[in-house]
Amino acid sequence: MTSQRPPRRRLLTNPTVIVLTVAAGAAAAFGLFVWLYPEPEAPEPATPTPAAPPEQTKTPPEPRPAPTEPTTPxxxxxxxxxxxxxxxxxxxxxxxxxxxxxxxxxxxxxxxxxxxxxxxxxxxxxxxxxxxxxxxxxxxxxxxxxxxxxxxxxxxxxxxxxxxxxxxxxxxxxxxxxxxxxxxxxxxxxxxxxxxxDANSGGGSVLHSAARGGHTDLVELLLAKGAEINATAGPDNRTGLHEAAARGHNDLVRLLLVKGAEVNVTDDSKQTPLHLAIREKHLETAEVLLKQGADPHAIDYSGFTPLHRAAADANIELAKLLLDNGADVNV
The missing domain is CATH 1.25.40.20 (Ankyrin repeat-containing domain)
Known part of the structure; x- marks a missing residue:
């Protein structure tokens, strides 16, 4: 039995057909390439970053001058x-x-x-x-x-x-x-x-100023510098002894008497230092004055003796002191 051979394929020999066939194949190949390797998308344009402003150079403030101390020593x-x-x-x-x-x-x-x-x-x-x-x-x-x-x-x-x-x-x-x-x-x-x-300035009133305050050491200094011990001053023309007696400055009264103060000197109101001591109720001062010769019968501008003053004030201690020192109740 004779075998039949398969029919032989006819080769394309027509030039036109060949060209078309080749072109079709190339197009297919290009399409495949494009599909496999797509063209990358173009990147979006970058937003430009604003440039930093140029750094400003700051001028440092001038230092304040330090406070100046006075130059004087x-x-x-x-x-x-x-x-x-x-x-x-x-x-x-x-x-x-x-x-x-x-x-x-x-x-x-x-x-x-x-x-x-x-x-x-x-x-x-x-x-x-x-x-x-x-x-x-x-x-x-x-x-x-x-x-x-x-x-x-x-x-x-x-x-x-x-x-x-x-x-x-x-x-x-x-x-x-x-x-x-x-x-x-x-x-x-x-x-x-x-x-x-001048220790006697103001008519001797410096001594009076010290005597009123009972400043014994200062009175002694003033006397040593020539202050007149019996000088009178003030509205009533009193002595330093008047001032001391009226205030009960006993040590000063003693000093003035030792230094030669007149114990029975009177002021413009005819009051003696004893009158003032009795009026102000200074018992010890009156005793010091009486021991140094104060007159218990001296009469002042109002006709009062020291005993009259003590009686008017109902001061029994002072009245007794005066009587013990020779005061006469009938004067």
Missing amino acids: VIAGLSGWETQEFRKIEEHLKAGGDVNAKMRGLAYTRLHYYATKGSRELVEYLIEKGADVNLVLKGCDAPLVWAVAGAHQEVVKLLLDKGADVHGCARHARTPLHVAAEKGNREIAMLLLKRGA
Whole structure:
């Protein structure tokens, strides 16, 4: 049996067909390539980041000048309060203020104020700047008087060294020595006396000022410096013994009597020291006076003896003392 061979395929020989076939294959191959390798998507355009502003160069502030301390040596020794006051003075003067002007709203100058406060440094500084050491206020008060009243011995000495008048006026016709006597400041009184103060100024009233306060040691100093022991002063023209007896300053009464005070001296009201001691009920003072010769029968302006005064006050102790010392009930 004869086998049949499969029919042989006819090769494409037509050129046109060949070209078309090749083109179709190439297109298919390109499509496959595109599918396998798609073209990457174009990236979205980046949003531009704004550029940082150029860094500004800051100019550092100029350093503040450190507060300048006053160049004057006075500042070194000042307290906190004095330092504040010193700056006030500087500001006042730099603004053209008068160094002798009264302080704002007050009746006194800075020199008076610092003198009574006892600030030697501030007083000295003001004087260096032209403050008048003898400038008096209304009523007649010099800076020296204020320093004496405040018992500031160093300031008193400074003011005297700078030309303060040792006789400078104080109120009520007094002197700095009167003020020292009233205050009982023996050291300042001695300083003033050494600088020329008069122990009998004011008609001897310096002694009276000390006697009223019972300042025995100061009275003794004044007597040693020439104070007149029986000088009279004041509205009633009394002596130092009158003043001491009226206030019961027994030690001072003894001193004055020992130094020669007149025990029966009278004032303008004809009152003796004994009258005043009885009137003020100073039993021991009356006893001291009687032992030194006080007259129990002396009669004052109203016709009263010391015994009359004791009886009027119903003071039995004083009446008995007077009777024991010779007082006559019939006088």
